Amino acid sequence: MKREIFLTSDGSTSIHLPDWDEQYHSKHGAIQEAKHVFIKAGLHKYLENNVHQLSILEIGFGTGLNAFITYLETKNKTISISYVGAEAYPISEDELKSLNYVSELNATAYEDDFKLMHSIPWEENHKISDSFSLLKRKQFFEDIEDNASFDLIYFDAFGAKNQPELWTESIFKKMYTALNQGGVLTTYSAKGSVRRAMQAVGFTVERLEGPPGKREMLRAIKE
Numbered sequence: 695m696k697r698e699i700f701l702t703s704d705g706s707t708s709i710h711l712p713d714w715d716e717q718y719h720s721k722h723g724a725i726q727e728a729k730h731v732f733i734k735a736g737l738h739k740y741l742e743n744n745v746h747q748l749s750i751l752e753i754g755f756g757t758g759l760n761a762f763i764t765y766l767e768t769k770n771k772t773i774s775i776s777y778v779g780a781e782a783y784p785i786s787e788d789e790l791k792s793l794n795y796v797s798e799l800n801a802t803a804y805e806d807d808f809k810l811m812h813s814i815p816w817e818e819n820h821k822i823s824d825s826f827s828l829l830k831r832k833q834f835f836e837d838i839e840d841n842a843s844f845d846l847i848y849f850d851a852f853g854a855k856n857q858p859e860l861w862t863e864s865i866f867k868k869m870y871t872a873l874n875q876g877g878v879l880t881t882y883s884a885k886g887s888v889r890r891a892m893q894a895v896g897f898t899v900e901r902l903e904g905p906p907g908k909r910e911m912l913r914a915i916k917e
Contacts, residue, residue, distance in 0.1 A: 699789065699793075702720065703721065704722070704723030704726045704906075705723075706795060707793050707794045708757070709785065714856045718756050722905070722907030722908075723906055724757075726905055726906050727882060727905040727907075730904075731850075731881065731882045731905055732764075732850070733763055733767055737750075740773075741767070747774045748773060748774070748845050749775075749776040749846070750775065750845070750847070750848065751779075751840070752777070753848065754781060754850040755780060755784075756850065759795055765822060766799060769823070769825075773825065775827070776829075777827065777828045778831060779828065781830065781831070784816070784830075790809075810822055816831065816832045817831060835865060836868075840872035842871070842872070842875075844872050845874055845876075847873060847877070847880070848881075849869065849879050849880065861887070861888050861891065863891045863895055866894075866914075867895040869914075870895045870916055875916060875917075876916065879892075879897070879916075880912070882905065884909070884910035884911050889912055899912055899915075900914075
């Protein structure tokens with residue numbers, strides 16, 4: 695499927711799929727969306743509680759933006775991150791070169807770490823730093839079979855408009871099973887059908903203020 699680099703409203707780049715009229719991130723701002731949906735509503739919930747170890751699963755590793763911001767947010771904190779990114783269709787080297795996240799995040803000191811996130815082999819756990827490990831898994835989300843393995847899930851799949859099968863009870867049952875008790879799932883979606891699917895498998899679901907361009911988003915908790 696054809697993919698095109700484009701500039702979002704906050705100055706950060708993302709990837710557009712013209713066949714689906716779908717983007718990897720919000721056209722209103724890739725970095726803004728990532729920070730609001732996954733960092734503020736997810737990661738910060740743990741940082742505020744001074745957790746020392748955290749396991750994260752990302753559904754849709756994509757451009758690596760969520761992983762990189764998580765890395766930057768925890769770089770000088772006393773926390774060890776074990777990060778797993780699931781992705782069925784990795785981006786190309788040319789696409790990677792067109793992304794401007796390092797400069798937009800004022801993170802030139804960590805440019806090599808961002809490149810390392812993309813260059814490490816798939817299916818192998820690698821140390822990006824002493825406190826951040828990354829395992830990239832090339833897999834379809836339907837094939838995820840983890841059991842009580844994660845504290846936090848970034849659910850960043852393509853929208854239900856184009857891939858409704860990724861927003862069903864069967865997928866959210868897998869997410870519920872993959873989380874530890876008390877674990878959290880955050881997503882940009884606020885659709886009623888998504889909320890009901892989450893609730894049907896046991897999640898307690900909160901509606902939160904959405905990122906720029908969206909009124910609401912969802913956060914689900916395995917209580």
